[in-house]
Amino acid sequence: MPDPAASAAPSPDPRHVAARIRAIAADMGFQRCGIAGIELAEDEAHLRDWLAQGLYGTMDWMARHGTMRARPAELLPGTVRVISVGLDYGRNDDDSAWETLADGRRAYIARYALGRDYHKLMRNRLQTLARRIGEEIGPFGHRVFVDSAPVLERALARNAGLGWIGKHTCLIDKRGGSWFFLGEIYVDVPLPIDPPASAHCGTCTRCIDVCPTQAIVAPHRLDARRCISYLTIEHDGAIPEPLRAPIGNRIFGCDDCQLVCPWNKFAKRHDEPDFRARNNLDTATLAELFAWDEDEFLQRTEGSPIRRSGHRRWLRNLAVALGNAPTTPETLAALHSRRDSGDTLVDEHVDWALARHGEI
Template sequence: MPSSDINYHQLAQDIKQWGHSLGFQQVGIADIDLTKHEAQLQKWLDKGYHGNMDYMAAHGMKRARPNELVPGTVRVISVRMDYLPPDAGFAQNLKDKSKGYISRYALGRDYHKMLRNRLKKLAQKIESQVGALGYRPFVDSAPVLERQLADKAGLGWTGKHSLLIHPNAGSWFFLGELFIDLPLPVDQPIEEKCGACVACLKICPTQAIVEPYVVDARRCISYLTIELKEAIPESLRPLIGNRIYGCDDCQLICPWNRYAQITDENDFHPRQHLSQQDLLTLFAWNEEAFLQRTEGSPIRRIGHERWLRNIATALGNAPYDEAIINALVQSSGQYSSMVQEHISWALKQQQDKKQLATLPDRKNQRLVRTIEKGLPRDA
């Protein structure tokens, strides 16, 4: 047990300094009372908004009760680390529908292991000062309400897109937590400053933000391209555009991200073979190439099959290109039935665009744009 004569106020200040030295941009401390979030969590689960992410419901209310997850926990040290890379190329990549858009957090090295290791070092530094203590680090790896804890710790407020926003750093940052058994003084939440802004609700391509602060994961492009293991619902495929891994639209539109800071971590800088690459180039990767080029990347977790599923969807959404049709035809029959379903769908989209693209009058050009947007032809 830690010594009873610890100066906890000084220790809290030291912890924040040690955290900064380890590369965290901010460190805050929260108590573990999340009872006010339990009803909302249960309502979200009851509506099925978690989709097939069964792990969200598997632990019941333990997600909102840190001391049940890690007995003895009395405080949570919450940290954030900026990840926005230089030369992100947001607009260029989304505008050019022949290129694959990958969420900015996934262009570099997987953050989970890095943050967890640094949280562990922070815990060891604390232990070296106060003696043996109980702790456990988490980085998106257990039933933890990380954004709610970070909110309590003063790292930002929860925006209407459900992500955390800091007034001087926007929302382009990772979160991590260190559960600990020390009764440290806690930090105060900061005031929410979204005001009347609903830009994130309006910009969402699939209208997944069903109301302020509530996201229906079943419609979210990040869920559809990363978490979903089955076929993407056909009605949502045209809305995905060229987003092949995740989506950043709600962050791109957020006015607070004008204050976002570029990351100091080289590991978060984009890998050349992932950033702003042609869809056809990415679609041509066999499984060996996929595994080699996504080593150490969060993208690897979806596997080659879902990678192809996502890119096939984007190829269907791309402007008509005979090279795309040829690639889709040549790949037919080579993959699983799930991937083949998306290849066949994409081929049909391209063939429809080809047929209409040969007709020069304005009406048919409007039909081409209608198909590209996934709308009924009589819209």
């Protein structure tokens, strides 16, 4: 009678599996891929301190999940490894970004939000990656994450060797800069772990120095309450008046800390067609965008990360930017067109903007 143990297929070599995962990830368009363990004690302590200081603003979900964010096995029991991937979104358009920031009539939108929303695209690719891994090794426990759950993604990516966490708190890849999205697959397979990335910021403080609202209060310490990305995207109420002028023409997010980073200057980037600018958002004027009613806003932002801000915050942000714009007939006409709209949030920011131009 044959021995069942002798006829069983040998388990795949973990090193071979890890190499195949990287190859498949590259084949699917991910520019970087690594494997991390789940020990994040130092990062958990950093997170606890950041939360204790209230630097998260109104993003209550940051504190709501307790230790789960830094303990992958609490989020998905059985997790022993994390596959971390990076997908480029930034093209070599830094000069055009600076030109937009310098032109007070135009609207600046963070580079990641100019095209298609990355969440669905990356999630689909990660699910396909997980399926292809299963074809190689058989069924395995896993779950895909793309900014959709309490995941300490930058720490995991650093530990997987994708890059180090810069002083601006973004992840930096020595060869590819910082213009990329992150995604993860939590797995129950004890794959070999990649060496973590070492830090290479040195004494550079350009990101800290350039921040328009001085939101980077210390290396690796961001006060979200002062951050333009938080104020224009996450924050639901009035923008604090002292921070309105420094916002300039940034109506959805901010890239200044990445634009000045020396590691981005010569980084090799990959152009993902889905992330190319839509609706001329990279060249549109503030007045043009301020004229969008809610139906047009919803139609033009379909499939865009901008839609999550909603039309009300969109108008609030544009009103602030128009208050910082040159005093021209176009600027004044745009602001007067929204005056006394009936929305107290929008009206407050329009009145502030008009006062900046001496119209009130």
